Amino acid sequence: MIRYALACATGHEFEGWFASSADYDDQESGGLLHCPVCNSSRIAKQIMAPGVVSQRSGDGMMEAINQLRDHVEATYENVGDAFASEARAIHEGKAETREIFGQATPREVEGLVADGVPVAALPPRPPAKRQMN
């Protein structure tokens, strides 16, 4: 399963679970995704970075998300708000090929996806849990 942080065209933020990125694409292109606040079908993924998590649930899932984020933040280049332009430059061979993460607006994401640039959402980091010793 993949969890995507989604946002509608007017900026309402919510989450969706999908069997795969192709499942998301099918639902998005079929107009099956709707904002729970305003019912808009103009939906886009939010924070962009590879974001596949395991089928485990509960603590295992939280741990997997933390490990994924730790891995991405430790090894990928944080390009911040420049994510959309950098992702496009890499895709077009105008920038050094490397793994990056950062933020993109729903409108920027729509443009990237429309141009075939491979992007995916990174799950939000779960709230820190108190250690039980």
Ligand SMILES: [Zn+2]
């Ligand atoms: Zn909305």
